[in-house]
Amino acid sequence: MDYQPRPEDVSFLLNAVLDAPARLATLAPFAEVDEALQSQVLEEAGRFVGEVVAPINRGGDEIGCRFVDGEVVSPPGFREAYQAFVDGGWPALSAATEDGGQGLPAVLEAVLYEWLAAANHGLTMAPGLLHGAYACLKHHGSEELKQRYLQKIATGEWLATMCLTEAHAGSDLGQVRTRATPQVGQADGSLRVNGGKIFISGGEHDLTPNIVHLVLCRLPDAPAGPKGLSLVLVPKLLPDGTRNAVHCERIEEKMGLHGSPTCTMRFDDATGWLVGEPGRGLAAMFVMMNSARLHVALQGIGLLDAAWQKADAYAAERRQMRAPGPVPASRGSEPADLIAEHPAVRRILDTQRAWIDGARTLAYRSALMLDVAAHDADPKARERAQRWCSFVTPVLKAACTHQAFHGASECLQVFGGHGYVREWGIEQIVRDARVTMIYEGTNEIQAIDLLVRKVLPDGGVGMSAVLLELRDTLDASREADADVQRRLAQLRYLGTTVAMAAHANPVLPYEVADDYLRVTMLAMMAWAWARIEAVAPQDADKARAAAAFRRWVLPEFEMRLGIVKRACETVALSHHAATPPGVAN
Amino acid sequence: MDYQPRPEDVSFLLNAVLDAPARLATLAPFAEVDEALQSQVLEEAGRFVGEVVAPINRGGDEIGCRFVDGEVVSPPGFREAYQAFVDGGWPALSAATEDGGQGLPAVLEAVLYEWLAAANHGLTMAPGLLHGAYACLKHHGSEELKQRYLQKIATGEWLATMCLTEAHAGSDLGQVRTRATPQVGQADGSLRVNGGKIFISGGEHDLTPNIVHLVLCRLPDAPAGPKGLSLVLVPKLLPDGTRNAVHCERIEEKMGLHGSPTCTMRFDDATGWLVGEPGRGLAAMFVMMNSARLHVALQGIGLLDAAWQKADAYAAERRQMRAPGPVPASRGSEPADLIAEHPAVRRILDTQRAWIDGARTLAYRSALMLDVAAHDADPKARERAQRWCSFVTPVLKAACTHQAFHGASECLQVFGGHGYVREWGIEQIVRDARVTMIYEGTNEIQAIDLLVRKVLPDGGVGMSAVLLELRDTLDASREADADVQRRLAQLRYLGTTVAMAAHANPVLPYEVADDYLRVTMLAMMAWAWARIEAVAPQDADKARAAAAFRRWVLPEFEMRLGIVKRACETVALSHHAATPPGVAN
Incomplete structure (x- = not known):
């Protein structure tokens, strides 16, 4: 009963619903990546995931990663499976060919990672982190650092981490305290890194000989807050092969994800090199x-x-x-x-x-x-x-x-x-x-990111443009499509409503951000199902899922819409009541 | 950070909102149980739970029950805590005084068990099961069985189990196969029990010397299905002190509740005695x-x-x-x-x-x-x-x-x-x-029990009477109360609507049972909050929770109501469409 990828389900969505092959063919690097090649990649990826990755998932949970004498021992089979993953070229699926990659589209890599996580979330965490490190280094690293690390990371020969969180700095990275200090007279331009990080996925493990840490730190005299953060590359093994002063102190006991070690890391005068400009650490880290x-x-x-x-x-x-109702064919005797x-x-x-x-x-x-x-x-x-x-x-x-x-x-x-x-x-x-x-x-932060940082600053114009893109793919003469158009219009109007209410009460958007995000998702899901039904009107399984979506899922749209609208109306009412006649605001 | 019961929160609801002391005083056995005594019981219960039960909760999870050579070893501290629970007379709080109980109201026991579960769900499972066994035996047991077991169970000196589930018979107890066979010429009227049961909470443990199993079985020549089920008492230790042929084969590895052993039980010619009448096992078991x-x-x-x-x-x-908005007082520097x-x-x-x-x-x-x-x-x-x-x-x-x-x-x-x-x-x-x-x-079965087995058979009359009882406690001149009355009326009408639609499509109630249950809960919660606010209009914490209820929880009422109503309308429409003109149904 291990997870089994179903490439045909995915291909239907990519090809029939999203017309992905045609769109990709218009992009220069993928001119040769036709539908046949895409299918072949998905077939092979599906086979690999089903045969190699899925069967070791349960051991990953039950035995999990173990912390023994400062080292992390992976669950049974993880090392072999990861090596096969590297040997198959899977980590480098979308990396540039000049870095040892296959130069394939991100959309195929997206499917691969969906399947990997479905089959074995714990193991997937390991390569999942190298893509961010690869992009970060490719965009912001010095030539020397790229020379030394880019291909190793792209191919998965070495794994990477993102060292952000500290005990007192989780969602609030501006509070990061780890320090990076330049060494006077050091020819290699290296820094000394001191501090502690927590919740570092793959901070230590036995899957690859080297581990490349990208560490958010503060240089001397850096201003307080997020603008004082810089990014420093700290490898487990230094270029001369010796052990760097970065160590795992313990791994967390977690609710799940036992196949991935969540490490508390200690940097004690560890040697590192700056990636990108000082004070631009967050920007460099968030490129991906x-x-x-x-x-x-x-x-x-x-x-x-x-x-x-x-x-x-x-x-x-x-x-x-x-079962109630007519006798099902499956009843027999x-x-x-x-x-x-x-x-x-x-x-x-x-x-x-x-x-x-x-x-x-x-x-x-x-x-x-x-x-x-x-x-x-x-x-x-x-x-x-x-x-x-x-x-x-x-x-x-x-x-x-x-x-x-x-x-x-x-x-x-x-x-x-x-x-x-x-x-x-x-x-x-x-x-x-x-x-x-x-x-x-966190999901709460995603909701604030959407509404407060993205929708509201331009009064809903950008969001509106996104929704209009969806609207323009619909055919108003179809009943289902017209329903979706109506919802998209309601959602566009909602952005304006919240923007106006936020003037009177700046806290309001934070209170309804979650509802706003949900109503957006539901409208977009309605769009997706209208498209699926339009291209597969005869598919009984799809029709059943579409009916379930309309009956049981979509009603939340009106509920959430109502919650946001009522909150805005309440603000408007109390604001009017509180404003003396003749006083503008 | 262990759980700490708050008797004052509970007393507010019991006394100010529900007027429980006055209601209990009208019941003969509780004439002496005044508010002061109730408060005292709650204070003592709260102290016991906070001091004795809560601190060992984490060990119950992390170490859990262990299965060693056919015996179950409880987590550290569980034996001592359970003994203190028995010594304090807590298991027998509501049991009749003639059975060694304290004869206190069920409502106090309800609060005790809420706190126990909050503090230590795993440990709570053990005494949680004796109450059903006590009531079952008291109502259906022979004098001899009562003599032998009733007081021991009431006081918690011996614990009890309910042995229902078998591997192929979970929600569907009619499929139970465990057999009970009379022994010809056996003077004590005993039966021989053979079969296997799974998911038996506390099937084996080291908390009490004896364990009394109430086992759902089939007597020879019993009809198939639920009407062929009888209830048999099978003690771990026989009256002469020897070990009965009932054994735990293994305990489950579970997602949680590690402090409670979930046992697979084997009955191999185990000795037992019938409780109640043959074929009335389910009725006897479900008395509580x-x-x-x-x-x-x-x-x-x-x-x-x-x-x-x-x-x-x-x-x-x-x-x-x-935080957004005005500077909070807690900010300081x-x-x-x-x-x-x-x-x-x-x-x-x-x-x-x-x-x-x-x-x-x-x-x-x-x-x-x-x-x-x-x-x-x-x-x-x-x-x-x-x-x-x-x-x-x-x-x-x-x-x-x-x-x-x-x-x-x-x-x-x-x-x-x-x-x-x-x-x-x-x-x-x-x-x-x-x-x-x-x-x-399961919660799905609760929803079907409510709508299909209880609301629909009398066309919604009984449910309506329950809702009218709530309506009659409200004061329509208060805005909040009038809103609740409107919702209760909608809910009463909904029962009739579903009953009518069910005539045309008997499967429909099974599809919307969950929504119907939710809409019922939300209307009743609205009633509860209207009552709380009515008696505590100045309480800032309660006002904040009440506002949260109305803003974020109650909107689901309209959503669920809409889901059920639309389902009924669809049935009506399709039924009309399918019925030729002039043909009645």
Whole structure:
């Protein structure tokens, strides 16, 4: 009952719904990447994930990473699987060919990582972090650093970490205290790094001989707050092969994700080199933020799909009680019906399916926009793609990870008491998924990022442009499409409403940010399902999921819309009441 | 940071909101149980739970129960704490004085168990099961069995189990196969029991010398299905002190609740005695069903309160970033504000508080109705109380346990990354709470029990009577009360709507049962909050929770109402369309 990728499901969304092959063909680096090649890559990726990565997932949870004498011992099979991953060229799928990569589109890598997370979230954390480090170094590293580290990281020969969090500085990175000090008379321009970091995924492990840490630090005399932060590269092994003074002090006992070591790191006069300019550490680190957050959204989608696969298989075998209504064909002479025939179970399965494929459509479109933003010859097209990513990424990160946890819990419910015990592996998915709502910026921070930092500053104009892009793909003569157009219009108007209310009460957007994000996700999901149904009107499974989406998921749109609107009205009312007549504000 | 019961919070709800002391005083057995005595019991219970039970909760999770050579070893401190629980007379709080009990009201026991579960869900499972066994034996046991077991169980000297589930028979107990065979010429009238049971909480442990199993079995020639089930008492130690042939084969590895052993039991010609009549096993077992399910609801409330306490304390200490809006008094010269000042965190805390106290009000009222149903001199009053319990119990069981898991997860979110690691104990609560959505009848089965088995058979009349009871406590001249009356009226009408639609499509109620249950809970919570606000108009904390309830929780009422109504309309439309003109149905 290990996770099994289904390339044909993904290809349907990429090809029929999103027209990805045609769009990619317009981008110079992917002129040769036709639909046949894409299918072949997905087939091979699916096979690798299903055969090599999925089978060791449970050991990763039950045995987990162990901390022995300052070293981290990976769970059984992880080293071999990671080596096979490197040997297959998978870490470098989308890296530039000059860095040892395959130069394939980001959208294919997105699918690969969705499947990896579905099959084995713990193992996936290891290579998941090298992409950010690769991009960061490629954009901001000195020639010397690139020479030394870029290809090793691109190919996965060495793994990398992002060392941001400190005990007192989580969401608030401005409070980071780790120091980096220049060494007078040091010929190699190196710095000495001192301080402690927590929650460092893969801070220590036995998967690769070297580990490259990108560490957020403060140079001497740096101003307080985020503008005083710089980025420093600290390798576990120094260029001469000796051990650097960076060490793992312990690994966390976590709710899940036992296959990935979460390390407390100590830097004691460790040697490092500046990446990018002093005081520009956050900017350098966040060069890949949209991509990293999209990948967390994809983890969510993958974990939900993994939970769905398990529940779907169980419901097709387990028999309990008679189902109401007409005699199901599956009854035969059995004393009880398949639980898949029971409406409560059917509803859970169809609803999660609706989330998976709706969210996939949006996430794959975002990945495609990463490719367009990077490679389109037309700067306007790049800008539009960048805008899409900027607005849609926080929505997907929060909504897909929220659904991963809650939807996986629904799938657990299908198993009854059997879901609560380890045997079927479903409870592991619930535990593993929980972290995705927290890391790469908590879901609350995603909502504030969307509404406060992106939608409101221009009064909703940018967001409106994104929604108009979606509207223009719809055909108002179709009933379903007209319904989506109406919702998109409501959502555009909502941005203006909140912007006006925020003038009177600047706290309000922080209070309703979560609702605003949800209503956005639901409108976009409605768009996705309208598109899916338009291209596959005869597909019974899709029709069932679409119906579940409309019946059980979409009603939250009106609820959330109402919450935001009422909050805005209350502000308007109390503001008018508090303003004496004749006094403008 | 262990859980600390707050008797004053509970007393406010019992005394000011529910007028419990006055109601209890009208019941003959509790004529002497005045408010002062009730307060004293709660104070002592709170102290016991806080000092003895809460501190060993984490060890219960981390070390858990261990299975060693066929025996279960309890986590550190559990034996001593359980012995102190027995010595304090707590197991027998509500048991009859003639059975060694204290004869106190069920409503006080309800509060005790809410706190026990909040402090240590695992340990609470052990005594939690003796109450059902006590009632079952008291109502259905032979004089001889009562003589032998009743007092031992009432006082907690011996613990008990309910052996229902088998591998292929979970929600569907009609499929139970364990056999009980009379022994020809056996003077003691005993039976021989053979079969296997799974998911038996406390099937084996070292807390008490004897364990009394109540086992659902099939006598020879019993008809298939639930009507062929009988109940048999199988003690671990036989009356002569020898070991009976009932054994634990293994204990489950579970997502949580590690402090309670979940046993796979084997009966190999074990000796047992029939309890009640042959073929009436389910009826005998379910004599305490409302009470047992209410206690699971209370576990949910307790676990949510435990999660809230942790998150509230953390939010009052942890500082991250500046809060938006006016400078909070707590800022001082700190570089960052308390996270309790951040709107997203405030919303989580206030929303969960709204759930806890709203649900408590309803759960305590239900417990009070158990007392009324058992002891009121007026048979009409007993019947009304019984009706309340019948309709409200499944609502509370499902809604409170759902909120326990989801609300605890929200509280975890307050901790950010620190919530995902063991240190703060919040992730344990999420894992422990998850099982309450499954056991004592899954939440899906609660919803079907409510709508299909209780509301629909009489066309909504009984449910309507329950809602009218609530309406009659309201004062329509108050705006908040009038709003609740409107919702209760909508809910009454909804029952009729579903009953009519169910004629055309008998599957429909199964599809919307969950929405119907939610809309019922939300209307009743609105009632609870209107009552709380009416008696405590000046309480700032309560006002904040009430506002959170109306802003963030109550909007789901309209959403769920809409889902059910649209489903009914669709049925009506398609039914009309499918019926040729002139053909009645």
